[in-house]
Amino acid sequence: MVRMIRIFDTTLRDGEQSPGASMNLEEKVMIAKQLARLGVDIIEAGFAYSSPGDFEAVRQVAQEVEGPTICSLARARPEDIDRAWEALKGAPKVRIHTFLSTSDIHLKHQFRMTREEALKRAVEMVQRARGYVEDVEFSPMDASRSDIVYLCEVLEAVIGAGAGTVNIPDTVGYATPQEFGQLIRTIRQKVSHSDRAVISVHCHNDLGLAVSNSLAAILEGAGQVECTVNGIGERAGNASMEEIVMGLRTRKDFYKADSRIRTEEISKTSRLVSKITGMVVQPNKAIVGANAFAHTSGIHQDGLLKEKSTYEIMRPESIGLIQSKMVLGKLSGRHAFRQRLEELGYKPSDEEVNRAFDRVKRLADQKKEIFEEDLEVIISEEMAKIPERYVLKSLFVESGTGKVPTATVELEIDGRAVTQTGTGDGPVDAAYRTIAAMTGTKSRLLTYMVKAITGGTDAQGEVSVRLEEGRNAAIGHGADTDIIVASAKAYLNALNKLAFWVSKSSSPDQKIGLV
Numbered sequence: 477m478v479r480m481i482r483i484f485d486t487t488l489r490d491g492e493q494s495p496g497a498s499m500n501l502e503e504k505v506m507i508a509k510q511l512a513r514l515g516v517d518i519i520e521a522g523f524a525y526s527s528p529g530d531f532e533a534v535r536q537v538a539q540e541v542e543g544p545t546i547c548s549l550a551r552a553r554p555e556d557i558d559r560a561w562e563a564l565k566g567a568p569k570v571r572i573h574t575f576l577s578t579s580d581i582h583l584k585h586q587f588r589m590t591r592e593e594a595l596k597r598a599v600e601m602v603q604r605a606r607g608y609v610e611d612v613e614f615s616p617m618d619a620s621r622s623d624i625v626y627l628c629e630v631l632e633a634v635i636g637a638g639a640g641t642v643n644i645p646d647t648v649g650y651a652t653p654q655e656f657g658q659l660i661r662t663i664r665q666k667v668s669h670s671d672r673a674v675i676s677v678h679c680h681n682d683l684g685l686a687v688s689n690s691l692a693a694i695l696e697g698a699g700q701v702e703c704t705v706n707g708i709g710e711r712a713g714n715a716s717m718e719e720i721v722m723g724l725r726t727r728k729d730f731y732k733a734d735s736r737i738r739t740e741e742i743s744k745t746s747r748l749v750s751k752i753t754g755m756v757v758q759p760n761k762a763i764v765g766a767n768a769f770a771h772t773s774g775i776h777q778d779g780l781l782k783e784k785s786t787y788e789i790m791r792p793e794s795i796g797l798i799q800s801k802m803v804l805g806k807l808s809g810r811h812a813f814r815q816r817l818e819e820l821g822y823k824p825s826d827e828e829v830n831r832a833f834d835r836v837k838r839l840a841d842q843k844k845e846i847f848e849e850d851l852e853v854i855i856s857e858e859m860a861k862i863p864e865r866y867v868l869k870s871l872f873v874e875s876g877t878g879k880v881p882t883a884t885v886e887l888e889i890d891g892r893a894v895t896q897t898g899t900g901d902g903p904v905d906a907a908y909r910t911i912a913a914m915t916g917t918k919s920r921l922l923t924y925m926v927k928a929i930t931g932g933t934d935a936q937g938e939v940s941v942r943l944e945e946g947r948n949a950a951i952g953h954g955a956d957t958d959i960i961v962a963s964a965k966a967y968l969n970a971l972n973k974l975a976f977w978v979s980k981s982s983s984p985d986q987k988i989g990l991v
Contacts (some may be wrong), residue, residue, distance in 0.1 A: 482700035524563040538567035552576035579618035606638035613641040649682025657692035676700035686715035743796035
């Protein structure tokens with residue numbers, strides 16, 4: 477008999493703890509809605525107590541996203557539990573996830589608590605959460621380095637207090653698959669009434685074993701896996717959702733387990749998270765990497781042409797990589813354009829459709845074919861728009877051997893047209909220096925990344941930048957067939973985000989290191 481494993485997605489919480497992966501409210505809601513289309517069972521939308529921004533993200537996701545259970549993390553403190561409930565109340569399916577360490581290393585050096593005090597606190601906070609919601613999860617942080625007898629004592633107590641899910645974290649990625657599987661087996665055997673709660677696992681990837689440990693736990697009876705899209709997260713990241721899901725789906729015969737994930741949405745979800753966070757997926761990444769379904773070896777190609785199963789254990793179509801081309805051009809109509817966007821899973825407003833349609837028309841004048849990837853870049857940018865204080869009107873760059881790179885930039889700043897010329901070490905540097913002088917900003921460029929969205933010499937190029945100004949940091953994206961123009965768009969996108977945050981008199985949310 478095949479068991480159904482719950483997929484608990486923590487991309488919006490633990491995933492956002494990746495350095496540089498901070499998301500604004502609109503971006504979090506956009507990802508949450510895609511996770512719902514993907515079919516995850518639980519979305520951990522954030523840590524409501526950590527900041528006003530996280531509170532609002534949890535509240536809005538809980539109100540707007542249908543399907544999955546929406547969860548907020550909370551430390552084992554009364555104020556955290558109460559704040560989580562304030563963010564979640566009124567939504568149809570909610571969960572409070574509270575945690576406290578059980579390892580002596582953490583209790584002694586971080587929490588300054590005795591085992592007895594930690595046990596009492598854990599029970600009290602589960603009971604407090606249970607007073608608000610029926611669905612409560614408890615995590616004994618650093619479980620894989622905890623004394624097993626004490627760990628089982630805590631788990632038995634919190635299940636008795638009303639926890640319907642007990643999550644076993646390998647918080648620092650210390651365990652091996654054999655050890656972690658044995659830990660789950662011991663918990664099932666030693667904890668009285670363990671069958672009254674779902675056993676969950678949350679594995680980190682410090683030694684590259686997060687997915688292996690999670691799958692080992694499933695073999696030993698775990699019923700829920702906590703994971704993130706593309707495996708992003710604290711330090712080396714979390715268990716990769718797509719690897720766990722496709723591992724179960726492809727080897728259902730071995731694991732006797734599967735998930736309810738609509739795997740055809742995996743590729744789209746991966747691209748969306750990568751774009752919004754600015755964290756590029758490595759080409760050789762399993763399942764969603766650019767090379768995951770690429771075959772170079774002549775021997776492999778020969779076998780593949782004769783029978784696909786010779787070198788493909790999964791079909792590209794199974795994760796949404798359908799090989800048909802999406803061709804749009806100058807004669808395409810707005811109605812067909814909207815319909816295609818809805819087929820791709822987007823539900824834009826009329827204004828967003830109009831803006832995106834105008835960009836597609838301009839792009840059609842520059843390149844032969846427009847692919848689904850082009851559409852997704854454009855519409856995701858339009859749907860996540862923030863007010864634009866700085867708008868690029870035109871850009872002219874001169875550069876070459878023996879010539880000082882020069883950029884002439886025309887911007888619309890607060891509705892007023894401004895033009896200025898400047899120089900730099902290269903064409904991009906010249907454009908950036910000129911824009912900085914025109915806007916009067918003092919931001920520092922931390923990262924600059926370029927990638928082609930589609931193949932061919934007329935491909936759209938996508939640029940991602942990360943800027944820092946004072947205590948604020950922002951990721952900007954820009955796409956164009958001219959990479960210098962794309963660079964300017966990305967730079968201005970980041971500047972607009974910084975200006976937006978300053979106008980709201982708040983800095984990007986500071987995260988607390990967790991589970």
